[in-house]
Amino acid sequence: MRNLSAEETRLFYKLRFALLAYANRHLNIIPHVTAAEQISQQLVEQVARLRDALLAHPELLERFVAENPEQLPEQELAIVASWRHHLTGDFYIMRYLKSYTVFMNAKGESHLYGVLGLIDPLEVVLGGAPLPVMVTATLLPFGNRIIYDGILMPYRVAFGGSIRASLSREYGRLKEREGIIEQLVGPSGKPQIRTSLDRRTPSRPAPDWRSVVDGIVAQTEKMRQSDTKLQGAAFGLLRAAASLAQATLQEQDAEAEAEAARRLRSVRTAMTRLEKLLYEEE
Numbered sequence: 616m617r618n619l620s621a622e623e624t625r626l627f628y629k630l631r632f633a634l635l636a637y638a639n640r641h642l643n644i645i646p647h648v649t650a651a652e653q654i655s656q657q658l659v660e661q662v663a664r665l666r667d668a669l670l671a672h673p674e675l676l677e678r679f680v681a682e683n684p685e686q687l688p689e690q691e692l693a694i695v696a697s698w699r700h701h702l703t704g705d706f707y708i709m710r711y712l713k714s715y716t717v718f719m720n721a722k723g724e725s726h727l728y729g730v731l732g733l734i735d736p737l738e739v740v741l742g743g744a745p746l747p748v749m750v751t752a753t754l755l756p757f758g759n760r761i762i763y764d765g766i767l768m769p770y771r772v773a774f775g776g777s778i779r780a781s782l783s784r785e786y787g788r789l790k791e792r793e794g795i796i797e798q799l800v801g802p803s804g805k806p807q808i809r810t811s812l813d814r815r816t817p818s819r820p821a822p823d824w825r826s827v828v829d830g831i832v833a834q835t836e837k838m839r840q841s842d843t844k845l846q847g848a849a850f851g852l853l854r855a856a857a858s859l860a861q862a863t864l865q866e867q868d869a870e871a872e873a874e875a876a877r878r879l880r881s882v883r884t885a886m887t888r889l890e891k892l893l894y895e896e897e
Contacts, residue, residue, distance in 0.1 A: 617715055618732030619762065627733065627757060628655070630695050631764065633685045634676065635662065638669040651685075663766050666753065670703055697756040697800045701764075702728070706754075707747040709786045711738045715761075717795055719786060721749055727786065727795040728754060729811070731762050740767060747774060747782050756799040759809070825864045832857045845892050852885040 619627065632651035639648050644665045645657055654662060669675060680696045687695070705721035706728075715729035716737040732740060741748055751768040754761055774782070794810030801807030835854040841847040859882050862875040 617711065617713070617736040617738070618734070619757070621734075623757070624733045626691070626694075627762065628765070630687070630691060633687070634679055634695055634698075635665055635669065637679050637684060638672070638675045639665055641675060642668050642672065644668050659766060663768070666764065666766060670701075670753070673699065693804055694757065697804050700756055700799050700806055702754040702799075703752070705749060705751055705770075707749055707782055708737065708741070709747050709782065711736070711746070715795075715797070717786070718752070718754065719747075719782070719789070725785060725789060726793070727789050728761055729795045729797045730754060731757075731760055733762065733765055737763075737767075741769065744769070747779065754799075759798045759801075761797065761799055825861075828857065828861050828864055832861050845889070848885070848889040848892050852882065852889050855882040855885040 618624075629651070632654040635654050636649060636651040639645055639654075642665070645661050648654065648657065654665075657665075676695070676699055680692060683692055704723075706718040707721050708716060709719050709727070710717040712729070715731050718728045718730050719725055730737065749770040749772060751770075753764040753766070755764055790811075794812030796808055796810050798807065798809035832854075835850070835857045838850045838853065841850055855878065859875065859878040862871065862878050865871045865874075
């Protein structure tokens with residue numbers, strides 16, 4: 616299920632509107648609005664202005680938690696307090712998965728976030744727009760999950776094939792390396808990251824294939840003679856693929872990744888040469 620339950624959604628809006636009404640009583644962004652019930656009657660643009668003003672004055676959240684003007688139970692007040700760990704900015708919406716929608720930072724250091732919808736799944740909110748979609752959003756902790764604050768501001772921009780491919784590669788790299796962040800705070804209300812990788816069943820480590828691959832690389836380097844151009848191209852692809860496999864078995868850092876990318880380009884070049892020769896044979 617990619618969104619909160621109806622009961623959880625009602626609780627979120629109860630807390631969110633109470634906080635926004637408190638902020639408006641101090642900032643007067645929306646004239647004559649002082650009660651939480653009035654917030655729900657405002658245009659989304661007005662609520663967004665109030666939300667932005669609240670983000671610019673984080674001390675108001677701290678005062679709300681300290682004063683507890685709505686006499687919220689401790690557990691509900693803790694949810695509001697956890698919102699000090701919000702994430703606001705531009706994101707790419709990358710995937711609709713079974714459990715949540717995946718957001719990826721559009722600026723700065725990239726991470727993936729599993730975000731739940733509120734009344735409707737985000738796919739419905741976005742009208743089924745093809746992904747990726749770039750939006751401005753505020754992500755909030757909600758217990759051990761992540762939601763958004765009910766306001767999404769999509770950019771009216773279409774991405775070309777090369778940009779979509781680049782974003783997809785970054786998504787795959789992040790998902791493999793660090794997983795999808797599913798939790799921002801722990802039970803204590805302090806930052807505590809949990810990712811999709813934490814749910815993986817530990818697997819037995821793979822054998823150390825380095826000596827085997829090194830041997831294959833050494834053997835393919837000897838395969839420089841061939842009877843036909845087609846054989847030579849196939850041997851060249853074999854050498855390039857073995858060299859790429861060798862690079863992936865090194866300790867991975869920025870330099871090693873750059874070397875693997877270089878060898879991948881060699882594989883593509885060898886594959887192109889082989890394809891051209893095959894088409895000529897036809």
